[in-house]
Amino acid sequence: MSEKKYVYHFAEGNANMKMLLGGKGANLAEMSRIGLPVPPGFIVTTEACRDFIAQGQQFPAGLKEEVQTAMKQLEGELGRCFGGENDLLLISVRSGSPVSMPGMMDTVLNLGLNDRTVEALAKDSGNETFALDCYRRLLTMFGDVVLGVEHDKFAAIYDSEKHRVGVSFDYQLTPDSLRRIINDYKDLIAAAGAHPFPQDPMEQLFMSIFAVFNSWQNDRAVIYRKLHKIPDDYGTAVNIQAMVFGNMGEGSGSGVAFSRNPSTGEKALYGEYLLNAQGEDIVAGIRTPKPISLLKEELPEIYDQFAEKSDFIEKHYKNMQDMEFTVERGKLWILQTRNGKRTAAASVRIAVNMAEEGLISKEEAIMSVDAGQLSQLLHRQIDPQAEVQVIAAGLPASPGAASGTVVFDSEQAHQMTKNGAKVILVRTETTPDDIQGIVAAQGILTSRGGMTSHAAVVARGMGKCCVCGCEAIKIDYINKVFTVDDLTIKEGDTISIDGTQGHVVLGEVPMVEPELSPEFMQLSKWADDIRTLSVRANADNPADAARAIELGATGIGLCRTEHMFMDPQRLPLVQAMILAENAAQRQEALGKLLPVQQQDFYDIFKTMDGLPVTMRLLDPPLHEFLPDATKLAVEICTMEFTKAPQSEIDEKKRLLDIIETLAERNPMLGNRGCRLGITFPEIYEMQAEAIFHAAAQLCKEGCCPVPEIEIPLISDNRELTYIRKLILRAKDKVEKETGIVVECKIGVMIELPRAALIADELAVQADFFCFGTNDLTQATLGFSRDDAEGTFMPAYLEKKIFIESPFIVIDRTGVGKLMQMAVDNGRSVKPDLLIGICGEQGGEPGSIEFCHLTGLDYVSCSPFRIPIARIAAAQAKIKHEHDIEGDFNTH
Numbered sequence: 001m002s003e004k005k006y007v008y009h010f011a012e013g014n015a016n017m018k019m020l021l022g023g024k025g026a027n028l029a030e031m032s033r034i035g036l037p038v039p040p041g042f043i044v045t046t047e048a049c050r051d052f053i054a055q056g057q058q059f060p061a062g063l064k065e066e067v068q069t070a071m072k073q074l075e076g077e078l079g080r081c082f083g084g085e086n087d088l089l090l091i092s093v094r095s096g097s098p099v100s101m102p103g104m105m106d107t108v109l110n111l112g113l114n115d116r117t118v119e120a121l122a123k124d125s126g127n128e129t130f131a132l133d134c135y136r137r138l139l140t141m142f143g144d145v146v147l148g149v150e151h152d153k154f155a156a157i158y159d160s161e162k163h164r165v166g167v168s169f170d171y172q173l174t175p176d177s178l179r180r181i182i183n184d185y186k187d188l189i190a191a192a193g194a195h196p197f198p199q200d201p202m203e204q205l206f207m208s209i210f211a212v213f214n215s216w217q218n219d220r221a222v223i224y225r226k227l228h229k230i231p232d233d234y235g236t237a238v239n240i241q242a243m244v245f246g247n248m249g250e251g252s253g254s255g256v257a258f259s260r261n262p263s264t265g266e267k268a269l270y271g272e273y274l275l276n277a278q279g280e281d282i283v284a285g286i287r288t289p290k291p292i293s294l295l296k297e298e299l300p301e302i303y304d305q306f307a308e309k310s311d312f313i314e315k316h317y318k319n320m321q322d323m324e325f326t327v328e329r330g331k332l333w334i335l336q337t338r339n340g341k342r343t344a345a346a347s348v349r350i351a352v353n354m355a356e357e358g359l360i361s362k363e364e365a366i367m368s369v370d371a372g373q374l375s376q377l378l379h380r381q382i383d384p385q386a387e388v389q390v391i392a393a394g395l396p397a398s399p400g401a402a403s404g405t406v407v408f409d410s411e412q413a414h415q416m417t418k419n420g421a422k423v424i425l426v427r428t429e430t431t432p433d434d435i436q437g438i439v440a441a442q443g444i445l446t447s448r449g450g451m452t453s454h455a456a457v458v459a460r461g462m463g464k465c466c467v468c469g470c471e472a473i474k475i476d477y478i479n480k481v482f483t484v485d486d487l488t489i490k491e492g493d494t495i496s497i498d499g500t501q502g503h504v505v506l507g508e509v510p511m512v513e514p515e516l517s518p519e520f521m522q523l524s525k526w527a528d529d530i531r532t533l534s535v536r537a538n539a540d541n542p543a544d545a546a547r548a549i550e551l552g553a554t555g556i557g558l559c560r561t562e563h564m565f566m567d568p569q570r571l572p573l574v575q576a577m578i579l580a581e582n583a584a585q586r587q588e589a590l591g592k593l594l595p596v597q598q599q600d601f602y603d604i605f606k607t608m609d610g611l612p613v614t615m616r617l618l619d620p621p622l623h624e625f626l627p628d629a630t631k632l633a634v635e636i637c638t639m640e641f642t643k644a645p646q647s648e649i650d651e652k653k654r655l656l657d658i659i660e661t662l663a664e665r666n667p668m669l670g671n672r673g674c675r676l677g678i679t680f681p682e683i684y685e686m687q688a689e690a691i692f693h694a695a696a697q698l699c700k701e702g703c704c705p706v707p708e709i710e711i712p713l714i715s716d717n718r719e720l721t722y723i724r725k726l727i728l729r730a731k732d733k734v735e736k737e738t739g740i741v742v743e744c745k746i747g748v749m750i751e752l753p754r755a756a757l758i759a760d761e762l763a764v765q766a767d768f769f770c771f772g773t774n775d776l777t778q779a780t781l782g783f784s785r786d787d788a789e790g791t792f793m794p795a796y797l798e799k800k801i802f803i804e805s806p807f808i809v810i811d812r813t814g815v816g817k818l819m820q821m822a823v824d825n826g827r828s829v830k831p832d833l834l835i836g837i838c839g840e841q842g843g844e845p846g847s848i849e850f851c852h853l854t855g856l857d858y859v860s861c862s863p864f865r866i867p868i869a870r871i872a873a874a875q876a877k878i879k880h881e882h883d884i885e886g887d888f889n890t891h
């Protein structure tokens with residue numbers, strides 16, 4: 001026997017053991033511990049799975065003996081016999097990793113049935129149809145999950161028999177029909193050649209455990225872990241539990257329910273059930289279930305019991321719960337509970353409501369929200385003023401709206417999206433094998449299944465809109481069409497779906513932006529009271545600035561002034577400045593640009609009245625403002641061929657010569673940033689004058705502009721000295737002209753490793769630092785972001801060389817060390833030195849946590865990521881100072 005303990009009975013575990021027992025197993029143990037009516041069972045640990053994988057898919061020593069001993073104990077506890085002819089015990093085998101992975105792993109029910117015990121079950125239950133249907137289900141699941149026979153082949157046999165005898169539902173089949181199906185299933189399994197269906201119940205059990213362990217490594221599990229950043233070495237536990245049956249007549253049934261609405265957060269039981277059905281019928285979407293509110297009419301005592309248990313469970317776990325239950329001949333069993341997946345809107349509402357109910361603290365409410373999921377709050381909706389043609393209605397499984405071309409195959413959806421298409425995945429029902437298509441699609445539409453079907457659960461978790469159970473659409477996979485009455489929609493046609501209303505709409509429709517809920521505003525206010533990091537926005541125009549304020553920004557951390565130059569009406573002025581043949585011509589062109597820039601800065605300062613605005617001086621190389629050299633050369637050849645006026649040809653050639661003179665082999669490391677301000681100082685002087693004139697004008701109008709001028713791409717203190725003097729010269733000039741003194745900080749963008757290394761020198765002159773982590777990451781790793789993400793980065797992530805892209809999440813061990821060094825050295829010179837970050841990582845929760853730990857003053861991100869940043873900044877403070885971990889997190 002092994003010294004390790006691989007098997008735990010439910011009574012031996014609790015909720016804190018999920019790394020060993022898996023989330024499902026730990027919850028089953030906890031549920032048993034607090035007195036819920038849970039069918040008894042035991043758990044094979046995640047450690048057994050890890051050892052199984054490490055030993056080359058071999059059961060570790062002692063595991064089989066522990067399982068056999070646990071089965072004997074279970075038999076004694078229930079007074080039933082596994083594989084016996086009287087008082088038959090059947091079991092379920094389910095996977096359960098430490099982190100919820102819905103639909104990614106495999107389940108087998110009714111284990112222990114064979115040609116002999118099915119007769120015992122018929123005798124015990126007094127219901128031959130029930131017993132044969134259980135056997136039929138076992139053969140389907142075991143054949144699919146354990147033996148690898150395609151599920152569709154079982155379905156074809158099943159549907160063929162129903163069609164032959166003229167029935168619609170499984171419970172309408174007679175014993176004779178079920179026996180024919182069972183025999184055909186066994187023939188199908190035998191013909192597959194891998195392994196005949198085992199008649200020995202213990203062999204069934206060990207083969208199922210083997211299959212569950214193996215399923216940890218299947219493609220869909222790997223994809224899901226990669227998508228949700230779940231470590232590969234967690235492994236999965238195996239939960240072995242006595243079966244209870246919801247398909248023993250109309251007094252029995254199965255259901256899935258949430259203690260609160262997972263789409264809206266409303267405090268009310270939300271879910272579905274089917275009478276005379278097992279739980280898999282609901283999850284698989286084979287029959288469209290009924291809303292749980294109707295259970296109050298059909299089985300009122302059971303409904304009242306379940307409502308009471310639901311309230312008890314939620315109060316115990318202090319989180320919205322996703323529960324599975326079965327009613328067996330009038331007795332309620334709770335099969336499972338776990339923290340329920342929910343939309344971002346529901347997550348926020350539930351968190352705030354629970355805090356206001358006194359169930360959790362404000363800190364716990366903030367930690368219960370997945371900050372990364374909050375982008376869902378900004379999903380578009382169909383414009384309510386638009387005239388739309390609703391062609392079908394289903395269940396509103398996941399909110400939001402999307403338009404796209406119809407695609408029926410997940411692989412094709414994946415490929416089309418890679419080529420830039422936007423698609424709506426249309427399926428009868430989805431399975432875990434559809435994960436790539438779901439990830440790729442704008443939205444998902446299914447003709448079967450309910451609010452807790454695979455499609456609904458996965459879509460809600462990803463924040464994608466989804467309509468399920470749309471029975472009006474009839475899908476023809478062979479001809480790649482679906483029909484609604486007389487209307488035919490072909491693959492490639494465009495439709496829209498509304499996951500909030502459950503509508504399917506013909507064609508593309510106009511969308512509107514959503515409004516933030518009062519609960520979100522409340523949660524954000526709590527977060528603002530807690531966090532120490534300020535949250536600014538990257539914004540280049542008044543519209544983005546206004547949106548940033550609306551979303552809670554406390555300033556602008558990056559205004560890219562070059563974006564103002566790209567306006568089609570201004571580009572000729574910029575080009576005239578670049579093409580100037582002497583200083584006088586350049587000054588003339590800059591003189592025309594100055595009032596344009598001044599108006600830009602005026603509008604942004606006015607929008608952000610009283611809030612800081614970081615203006616980055618011109619950064620990109622000048623050739624980016626000129627036409628493409630290749631296209632211009634072709635244009636010249638065409639002009640010569642068509643004998644255009646020579647003066648026009650000569651002007652084009654002069655332009656081409658200038659473009660070629662300015663062209664660089666590696667522009668990212670070329671004449672850009674502060675180097676541009678040193679070689680063409682008049683450009684930076686013009687921008688500085690425009691900033692100070694705009695600020696002075698607003699001061700006259702009674703406003704309070706707070707400009708911060710940022711110098712990009714500094715690598716040497718002498719660069720900073722030169723540009724700073726230039727800016728101060730412009731400041732003095734404007735003050736003399738206007739008589740108004742404008743307070744202004746002059747700072748450095750830290751985006752080169754050398755700047756981080758000499759931060760103490762730079763801090764002598766700099767009023768602030770701001771990390772430009774996009775370029776800092778490129779320079780530190782030697783990666784071109786655009787090239788890396790299109791070529792080798794996917795391979796790096798696939799092969800686990802990088803766990804996450806450093807262009808999305810701060811590389812703490814490389815870039816992060818440079819940042820920490822710059823912070824420490826800079827503040828050794830100026831203890832109150834203002835320091836922030838404005839790269840893409842400034843809106844990513846893990847990076848925000850790092851910024852908090854590093855001691856930054858602010859993060860800056862795109863306006864639509866501000867809700868994420870506000871919550872994530874508070875979560876970082878809570879996690880590291882209040883010691884509240886993410887146990888409340890819905891992931």
